[in-house]
Amino acid sequence: MLFNSIVFLIFFITVTIGYYALAPRFRWILLLVASSYFYMYFYPPYLLILLFLILVDYFAAIVIDNAGTEKKKKIWLTISLIANIGILAFFKYYNFLNENVEELCISLGWSNPIPALTILLPIGLSFHTFQSMSYTIEVYRGNIKPERHLGIYALFVMFYPQLVAGPIERGTTLLPQLKKNDNKLEYDNVMIGLSQMLYGLFKKVVVADSLAMYVNSIYSYGNFNTGFTALFATWMFAFQIYCDFSGYSDIAIGAGRVMGYRMMTNFSIPYFSKSVTEFWRRWHISLSTWLRDYLYFSLGGNRKGKWRTYLNNMLTMLLGGLWHGASWNFVIWGGLNGVYLAGEKMFNVKVKKPILPFWKKAGYAFLTFNLICLTWVFFRAHTFEGAVGILSSIFNPVDWLNLRIQDTSIFFNMISMLALLLVFDYFIFRKKNAETFYRTSSRLQFSSFHLLLLIIILLFGVSEGDQFIYFQF
Numbered sequence: 361m362l363f364n365s366i367v368f369l370i371f372f373i374t375v376t377i378g379y380y381a382l383a384p385r386f387r388w389i390l391l392l393v394a395s396s397y398f399y400m401y402f403y404p405p406y407l408l409i410l411l412f413l414i415l416v417d418y419f420a421a422i423v424i425d426n427a428g429t430e431k432k433k434k435i436w437l438t439i440s441l442i443a444n445i446g447i448l449a450f451f452k453y454y455n456f457l458n459e460n461v462e463e464l465c466i467s468l469g470w471s472n473p474i475p476a477l478t479i480l481l482p483i484g485l486s487f488h489t490f491q492s493m494s495y496t497i498e499v500y501r502g503n504i505k506p507e508r509h510l511g512i513y514a515l516f517v518m519f520y521p522q523l524v525a526g527p528i529e530r531g532t533t534l535l536p537q538l539k540k541n542d543n544k545l546e547y548d549n550v551m552i553g554l555s556q557m558l559y560g561l562f563k564k565v566v567v568a569d570s571l572a573m574y575v576n577s578i579y580s581y582g583n584f585n586t587g588f589t590a591l592f593a594t595w596m597f598a599f600q601i602y603c604d605f606s607g608y609s610d611i612a613i614g615a616g617r618v619m620g621y622r623m624m625t626n627f628s629i630p631y632f633s634k635s636v637t638e639f640w641r642r643w644h645i646s647l648s649t650w651l652r653d654y655l656y657f658s659l660g661g662n663r664k665g666k667w668r669t670y671l672n673n674m675l676t677m678l679l680g681g682l683w684h685g686a687s688w689n690f691v692i693w694g695g696l697n698g699v700y701l702a703g704e705k706m707f708n709v710k711v712k713k714p715i716l717p718f719w720k721k722a723g724y725a726f727l728t729f730n731l732i733c734l735t736w737v738f739f740r741a742h743t744f745e746g747a748v749g750i751l752s753s754i755f756n757p758v759d760w761l762n763l764r765i766q767d768t769s770i771f772f773n774m775i776s777m778l779a780l781l782l783v784f785d786y787f788i789f790r791k792k793n794a795e796t797f798y799r800t801s802s803r804l805q806f807s808s809f810h811l812l813l814l815i816i817i818l819l820f821g822v823s824e825g826d827q828f829i830y831f832q833f
Contacts, residue, residue: 361401363611364565371398372615375520379619384542388515391538395520399483402524406482409447414514416443417492421499421506433500440496444489451481456686484524486683488517490650495531497654504531512539519621521612525605527626527646534623543620548798553617555810556794559784560610561821562813567781568603569822570774571596577766579740579750587760590753594733597740599778602631605644614794625793629785631732634724635709636700639732651680662705669705674698684739689747693738700731773820780816 361368375394379387400407420440427433458474465472495516498504507513516535522528543549578585578593585593609626616623630642640648656676662669674695681694703709716724734751741747765771788797788809798806 361398363608364561367401376618380545387541388511388538391520392511392515392518395515395518395523398520399518399523402483403480406480409451409482409485410488410518411514413444413447413489413492414517416440417496417517418507418510418513421496422508424496424499425506437496437500441493444493448485448489451479451485453682453686454479487526487528488523490647490683491528491530492517494528494650494654495535498531504535507531507535507539509539519616521615522623525608525612526644527609527612527624528650529623529646534621537621546620549620550618551806552795552798553614553619555798555806556610556614556617558614558810558813558817559794560607560612560614562817563603563607563610563781565821566777566816568600568607570770570777570820571600571603573770573822574766574774575600575740578764579746585750585753585764586762587754587756587758588762589764590750591733592763594737594740594750594754595729596774596778598631598729598733598736599781601736601739602627603781610794629790631729632725632786632790633728634721635704635728636697636731637704637709639728640697640701647680647683651676655679666705670702673702673705677701689738689741689744692744692747693735696735696738700735777816777820 361371371394375390378390378394382390396407399410417440420436423436424433427436454477458472458476461474462472495504499506507516512535515538516529516531517523519529519534519538575593575597578589579597606627613623613626624646626644626646628642628645630639633639633642656672659672659675660668661672675698677694677698678691679694681690681692681697684690684693737750737754738744738747741750792800801809
């Protein structure tokens with residue numbers, strides 16, 4: 361069930377009305393049933409995988425809490441991690457492993473011993489496994505008590521707004537809200553939530569989906585493009601994936617807020633960052649903080665010398681790249697970001713710049729944006745050869761300035777809507793979020809802005825747009 365569909369609109373309205381109509385003690389049942397239906401709408405059988413992991417982590421957390429010895433705690437934490445990582449590895453990386461073993465066997469003249477399987481990746485698998493693992497790890501560390509109510513814990517994993525593409529919530533913040541479940545219908549929550557949902561929908565159907573048409577047309581031809589055409593398409597993809605994913609996050613967070621739930625911010629205008637380190641503090645915040653807390657710090661963080669710090673940055677981003685997909689392109693994408701992060705630490709690049717004139721800030725932001733864009737080439741291209749083709753075009757000086765435009769009307773709409781997004785982000789959301797915008801604006805300003813968004817969505821929204829990019833992860 362896509363957020364940018366009439367079906368979801370009906371689903372959202374029905375669930376929200378039902379939520380407030382029910383007594384608090386019954387609300388978890390409605391939300392759990394609704395979340396199960398939401399997930400089964402994509403592919404019903406894979407609900408069984410989700411239920412299996414819920415049961416494993418639910419009982420593992422209770423045993424960890426009751427265990428009298430550190431050894432027993434570690435055993436059950438390991439069981440939980442193996443179950444989650446094992447399911448993730450099988451469904452997401454089995455064919456990737458098989459393809460690489462096949463190539464190795466061919467080069468050695470051997471036959472491949474691993475059988476080929478047709479595997480459909482469960483939607484949102486990477487997100488809910490990471491959320492579940494953070495829960496059992498926090499119970500093991502003693503930062504949270506295990507949830508004894510199986511239904512409430514299942515709802516924590518399956519809560520429909522963030523089930524398939526995050527934010528990756530922590531048990532320390534979302535579980536208490538779901539357990540209390542006595543939110544009252546408040547005008548402010550409804551207005552702030554709907555505001556965030558509408559802006560997220562604008563990002564997705566107006567900006568991201570219009571950009572996708574141009575990006576797809578250019579990336580389909582790889583190295584048959586002129587330099588500026590390939591670079592411009594890469595710039596456009598950077599905004600496409602930002603609007604696609606942050607748009608999803610906005611709708612998810614807003615849908616939860618309408619019911620009174622507060623979820624973590626997942627994006628904070630990342631392309632205004634003046635360093636790559638700052639970018640990763642603003643981009644996919646729930647994942648970057650997860651990798652920091654459970655991988656980077658576990659590897660030693662910056663506590664074991666500078667060279668170990670650089671290595672830890674590299675390993676964290678390499679695994680972060682692999683988390684995104686079973687492809688060497690994603691590994692390269694993660695590795696390049698790891699090189700950037702390690703390099704900034706090596707040369708002591710400050711995340712928070714001193715007071716600088718506007719042109720210097722713009723220069724740092726433009727440099728950072730282009731460094732990130734070079735990594736997006738590997739993220740967007742379907743193959744390594746395709747990425748090399750795009751990069752070859754970018755750095756080919758022949759006829760470099762020629763910009764290829766297939767449909768001028770689509771191109772004009774794309775550029776004008778992107779410009780409008782940048783105006784909104786810079787002048788409104790650079791220093792405000794949906795809540796502060798609501799609380800600091802007059803009713804006339806607030807309502808006028810959202811009426812404008814609604815008109816733009818109706819006039820320029822792409823009705824047959826792509827599904828959200830991060831659904832594949």
